[in-house]
Amino acid sequence: xxxxxxxxxxxxxxxxxxxxxxxxxxxxxxxxxxxxxxxxxxxxxxxxxxxxxxxxxxxxxxxxxxxxxxxxxxxxxxxxxxxxxxxxxxxxxxxxxxxxxxxxxxxxxxxxxxxxxxxxxxxxxxxxxxxxxxxxxxxxxxxxxxxxxxxxxxxxxxxxxxxxxxxxxxxxxxxxxxxxxxxxxxxxxxxxxxxxxxxxxxxxxxxxxxxxxxxxxxxxxxxxxxxxxxxxxxxxxxxxxxxxxxxxxxxxxxxxxxxxxxxxxxxxxxxxxxxxxxxxxxxxxxxxxxxxxxxxxxxxxxxxxxxxxxxxxxxxxxxxxxxxxxxxxxxxxxxxxxxxxxxxxxxxxxxxxxxxxxxxxxxxxxxxxx
Numbered sequence: 512x513x514x515x516x517x518x519x520x521x522x523x524x525x526x527x528x529x530x531x532x533x534x535x536x537x538x539x540x541x542x543x544x545x546x547x548x549x550x551x552x553x554x555x556x557x558x559x560x561x562x563x564x565x566x567x568x569x570x571x572x573x574x575x576x577x578x579x580x581x582x583x584x585x586x587x588x589x590x591x592x593x594x595x596x597x598x599x600x601x602x603x604x605x606x607x608x609x610x611x612x613x614x615x616x617x618x619x620x621x622x623x624x625x626x627x628x629x630x631x632x633x634x635x636x637x638x639x640x641x642x643x644x645x646x647x648x649x650x651x652x653x654x655x656x657x658x659x660x661x662x663x664x665x666x667x668x669x670x671x672x673x674x675x676x677x678x679x680x681x682x683x684x685x686x687x688x689x690x691x692x693x694x695x696x697x698x699x700x701x702x703x704x705x706x707x708x709x710x711x712x713x714x715x716x717x718x719x720x721x722x723x724x725x726x727x728x729x730x731x732x733x734x735x736x737x738x739x740x741x742x743x744x745x746x747x748x749x750x751x752x753x754x755x756x757x758x759x760x761x762x763x764x765x766x767x768x769x770x771x772x773x774x775x776x777x778x779x780x781x782x783x784x785x786x787x788x789x790x791x792x793x794x795x796x797x798x799x800x801x802x803x804x805x806x807x808x809x810x811x812x813x814x815x816x817x818x819x820x821x822x823x824x825x826x827x828x829x830x831x832x833x834x835x836x837x838x839x840x841x842x843x844x845x846x847x848x849x850x851x852x853x854x855x856x857x858x859x860x861x862x863x864x865x866x867x868x869x870x871x872x873x874x875x876x877x878x879x880x881x
Contacts (some may be wrong), residue, residue, distance in 0.1 A: 790867025
């Protein structure tokens, strides 16, 4: 059961509308930071509360933030699925979250609608919580929790609408430039430049809080530093992905590993030994494919529980992770950009598995040919 609850992306909280929701290890670090820095603010708002109650209320802020981020990401998911874009999963991490789509939006309209759906949900929730806050007596724990819910959703909406990648505002900006110029790459360049201004603005706002001695200045500094780091690294990744092209002298066929089919219930240690550098399709007793063997996960599992079924170390085979044989290099890159899967299953004209492409090997090969 534990292997089903844990994945390389984090702790599986459950499924909402069929979409897996994962909590990454970094979220716990963020929760500790928020609880530590927010406790003095709670004490100032509710001086009559004891230490235990104050800490609990401060920790609740981290939980409310996660719930607000989840609602925000589900807004993206709903818009994407309405437009026919599959959603692989939602991950909640350090002070934020991400919806992993099965493919990237095909045009500026799709990009803009998906990007703005999340902040739209956050704004609605912030307004609803604010209305509830006005109806309560100030100074109570319930009033504070409702006020926190309003503030967290407003903060999630405001931050995500900033015009820089990888934020929703940056994606909306890219969609607008894309629509005007007809070139997605131009939109990406503009939104990456916007990310630089966003990062500088966040750092400036943090310093301003310290210089003016505002309440919660160190909380502001911690959050702004983390957010600036997130924006810079995310924008860099977007820029790299946009400018990566397939080298003319690299034959995609040389990167395809041969594939082997094995029973899903086979002990994972035996499957690792049998793989011998090949990709492995795991098949259940009823003939249905259980997934592709995730080799690093299988090796780790085989050390702790070698008799576990290999299916516990499988990546699901989704439509976006299946690639027809003979596809050109640029199509392979496009498919990898559109899926979070670490492997692509290559099939022939009769839909029979003929090989596996691994993301890390493709990236190394393409980078080495630049």
